[in-house]
Amino acid sequence: MTTSLTRRTFTAGLLGAALIAGAGLATPASAQSHQFKLSHHLAPGHLVDVASKRFAELVAEKTNGEITIEVFPSGQIAGLRQGAEAVQLGTVDFVWTDFGTLANWRPEYGFVSLPFLFQGDDHFAATFNGEVGQELREDVKANFGAEILGYGNAGFRVIATRDKPVNGPDDLKGVRIRVPEVPIFVSAFRSVGANPTPMAWGEVYTALQTGVIDAVENPAEGLAVGGMAEVTKYLSRTNHIMTDVNLLANGALMAGLTEAQQEAVRSAAATAVEEFNAATREASSKYWDQLAAKLEVVDTPDTAAFQKAMAPVWDEFIAAAGDAGKGWIEKVQAAAQP
Structure with a gap:
């Protein structure tokens, strides 16, 4: 090890x-x-x-x-x-x-x-x-x-914010967004100009409530069960990262x-x-609907713009992980072939 x-x-x-x-x-x-x-x-x-x-x-x-x-x-x-x-x-x-x-x-x-x-x-x-x-x-x-x-598979991740809706990556410039203590999440949100803030999940509700952070990203279930609709106002279905x-x-x-x-x-x-x-598959839409009933929703953000803005994260990852990391990417891509 x-x-x-x-x-x-x-x-x-x-x-x-x-x-x-x-x-x-x-x-x-x-x-x-x-x-x-x-x-x-x-x-x-x-x-x-x-x-x-x-x-x-x-x-x-x-x-x-x-x-x-x-x-x-x-x-x-x-x-x-x-x-x-x-x-x-x-x-x-x-x-x-x-x-x-x-x-x-x-x-x-x-x-x-x-x-x-x-x-x-x-x-x-x-x-x-x-x-x-x-x-x-x-x-x-x-x-x-x-x-x-x-x-x-815990679902694809979406973004909830306190102060403004997220339609595209520019809307996250300067936004303090909680991310897990995972390097690639930090890189992903830096790439769109946000201020990613690694934080334990148990601290997120209070941090949003007090304004320590402005946003959080997570699968819809995590946001719903964690009560994040009580401390945010907007929800965007970015589906930017799959959560294992x-x-x-x-x-x-x-x-x-x-x-x-x-x-x-x-x-x-x-x-x-x-x-x-x-x-998880069955609950994804249920929890999204629960959140959507309480928050203002951006159902179709500009995911192509997000994908383009976050593309450098792949290059950064390969530079750090080398051939081993590149090999895993290729295997995942091959698994998507019909």
Whole structure:
């Protein structure tokens, strides 16, 4: 794993490993009872939270109660970036994270968050349910010691603003917009002249309410469940970046389970993530309509202008990620071919 961890976080990792060992982590030849933690950064009631509880329910059912999983939403034990680091160290057992966050340690993984890379939900499914998904599983395991249990599509991102509507990229000049702690998001909004402000999701509502930031971008579900219609006035369907949110397990944890337990965990994850993706597709229009009932809507912004303005982000990404990053882009583009 090519990551730079501080002495403090490394010590925390050793402590977490010791705690897991002290809890009696099974060897592959035994079948002991385990209690594990699952962390995600989204609000209770979000579809990720629903999927997390469904996963825990199915794991308990399939292992006859040998494995129980407690779900911690809203970044209670780890935010987005901290959770991605914690699942590598083993201080968190399961986590939902995205490739843009993993790009903090492996820049080539930022390809998933490139603006306007994915053409739609079907393109996402064709990419991650095929050879690209399998290659990424192997790559992440080799680089991070973590196992991808499922690829989640959390929807395409839109923009909500406090003070003015967004019809095109010029409307974002100077706008302080919250973005996740992901380098490619920062680059994307700098390219249109905005002032991107990385911020934990739990801080966004208050930041909008008090005027610390002027705007937020997220899938419609995240905006609706997070109550952002209460602190913004305008909504624009830019669909600028597809949002992946993937369920990962600590690799040492998985290796320590019996084969039957491993299969139960993987099967439960496959079902929970598949249900999540289906629910996301169904809910996207519902949550958009909920927001549109409260906000002034720009339903057809100038997406071609956004795509042109954000095009330099691709060049910047390839310069940073090299042939590895370019290779992933080409594989995604190939997956879109009929």
